[in-house]
Amino acid sequence: MTRRLRASRARERGASLVELMIALVVLSLGILAMARLFPAGTRSQLQTRMTTTASFYTQEKIEDLSRLPWGDASLTDGRHPAGVATENLGSSGAWHRFYNVTTMGVPLDNLKKVTVTVAWSFVGARQVQATTYLRR
Template identity: 50%
Template structure:
């Protein structure tokens, strides 16, 4: 019988197999680390969406009011909104514009929340007499 020459051997050595397993394990761990980050970012995006909704909702409500309504009086008007099991702090500032724009009022609605992420969303509009 003829013994094979070392250069003719085929297959994978134990060292090569161990290196491949380490590289694969590192890749799996890196991908696994992305899931909590993705979940956290999705939750943060959801909070921004809800905050934008509440800001826009208040703007639309205020646009429908008459010029003499107390809700459109200049100043800060605070309130809270409960939604999705969370409390959202919402306030709006009404600013009377100076001449020649004295028939306009600037309304800025801000929504603040506390949760996994906390931030403030602001939306602005103008109403006229």
């Protein structure tokens, strides 16, 4: 009986220092792998926020142009502002907005196609475009 008692106590000694070190290394590797995901998540969240802001600026301009009368100078055919100029938006001027107006041909000559573009730079050039048709 004492032999059995000694043998069972020997098996119940607990974890050795080597086993604890291995467990710590495995745990550390898991934590480091998770930590590498945070920058990607932050970058994705920032990109989504910038796209949402650009969509807001696009919709804002479409609504402004929709309220104008048919013959308004802002609705003449061509790019507005003219040339390569853009309307800088946001506190840092990060977003650049312009729009194109095209009067449709017959039989749709009572329509103007308006395409608003908002562009910005974030890990490369990005842009949001929206098109609407205005009627006479």
